[in-house]
Amino acid sequence: MMHKAGFVNIIGNPNVGKSTLMNAFIGEKLSIITSKAQTTRHRILGIVNGEDFQVILSDTPGIIKPAYELQASMMDFVKSAFEDADVLIYMVEIGEKELKDEAFFKKITNSKIPVLLLLNKIDKSNQEQLEEQSEIWQNKVPNAEFFPISATEGFNVQNVFNRIIELLPKSPAFYPKDQLTDKPERFFVNEAIREKILMHYKKEIPYAVEVDTEEFFEEDNIIRMRSVIMVERETQKGIIIGHKGSALKRVGVEARKDLEKFFGKQVHLELYVKVNKNWRNDQRQLKRFGYNQR
Numbered sequence: 001m002m003h004k005a006g007f008v009n010i011i012g013n014p015n016v017g018k019s020t021l022m023n024a025f026i027g028e029k030l031s032i033i034t035s036k037a038q039t040t041r042h043r044i045l046g047i048v049n050g051e052d053f054q055v056i057l058s059d060t061p062g063i064i065k066p067a068y069e070l071q072a073s074m075m076d077f078v079k080s081a082f083e084d085a086d087v088l089i090y091m092v093e094i095g096e097k098e099l100k101d102e103a104f105f106k107k108i109t110n111s112k113i114p115v116l117l118l119l120n121k122i123d124k125s126n127q128e129q130l131e132e133q134s135e136i137w138q139n140k141v142p143n144a145e146f147f148p149i150s151a152t153e154g155f156n157v158q159n160v161f162n163r164i165i166e167l168l169p170k171s172p173a174f175y176p177k178d179q180l181t182d183k184p185e186r187f188f189v190n191e192a193i194r195e196k197i198l199m200h201y202k203k204e205i206p207y208a209v210e211v212d213t214e215e216f217f218e219e220d221n222i223i224r225m226r227s228v229i230m231v232e233r234e235t236q237k238g239i240i241i242g243h244k245g246s247a248l249k250r251v252g253v254e255a256r257k258d259l260e261k262f263f264g265k266q267v268h269l270e271l272y273v274k275v276n277k278n279w280r281n282d283q284r285q286l287k288r289f290g291y292n293q294r
């Protein structure tokens with residue numbers, strides 16, 4: 001039996017649905033999803049295994065013009081997406097007319113790697129709009145194969161996946177077949193907590209937050225975790241904690257429930273909040289959180 005394996009990188013503007021698609025492929029909630037832009041900060045590797053294939057997916061942060069150091073290093077992850085892929089997925093959404101970064105757009109239209117152009121969220125459109133946008137995008141990226149999809153409804157998702165398998169090179173697997181991701185367990189703890197923070201706090205708070213899981217200790221029946229929520233200012237700390245600790249408690253309870261599902265085990269999660277001034281602009285700290293590869 002012929003075995004195929006390779007790397008698929010998903011790129012596109014913030015909030016178009018890249019994480020949702022990756023999770024639809026994988027069938028697990030690996031990448032956090034919220035309705036705020038810039039949810040994804042890292043490249044996340046997700047692996048879909050079949051008897052005769054292994055698809056290794058990277059979900060990249062949305063394309064943005066960097067305004068501060070964190071964003072600059074996020075864009076480094078995106079650049080690296082062009083270097084190691086066998087298939088590129090370029091995702092746009094209904095209503096989107098152009099890519100903000102022209103240099104980047106050129107890279108896609110000149111790509112030597114096969115490009116699948118996915119027009120996502122078609123569940124939100126009518127037939128007329130769908131036809132109009134399909135034409136616009138096919139003209140803009142003539143080198144790509146075009147698929148209208150709905151990542152949340154699962155429309156056309158299987159066809160895209162089948163096409164990926166066809167395009168992958170003949171190769172043995174790169175990772176053990178029972179592996180789902182290259183990220184350590186602590187990473188998913190951080191992400192689960194960050195998801196709740198994105199959901200429950202407004203404005204600049206989620207963007208000023210980093211989560212670091214300092215302890216992850218697995219016993220027979222329970223996993224004990226301790227995580228610190230870092231903010232940039234004292235005022236933000238107060239907001240995160242909330243009146244009599246109620247806001248923080250809600251984050252903890254909801255994250256714990258998700259983590260219990262994810263790990264299939266009882267979880268004890270201890271959360272605390274710490275002020276860490278300016279972490280987003282500090283090269284050394286960004287490196288420590290795994291952002292900076294320069």
Ligand SMILES: Nc1nc2c(ncn2[C@@H]2O[C@H](COP(=O)(O)OP(=O)(O)OP(=O)(O)O)[C@@H](O)[C@H]2O)c(=O)[nH]1
Pocket residue numbers: 013014015016017018019020021032033034035036037038039040041060061062063120121122123124149150151152153
């Ligand atoms: N209606 C509709 N909404 C969708 C679809 N796919 C994703 N969304 C929603 O779009 C929002 C953003 O989805 P994400 O998957 O986080 O987007 P992303 O491109 O990974 O975002 P960043 O990480 O910020 O780059 C979420 O609210 C999703 O539920 C779809 O097919 N239809």
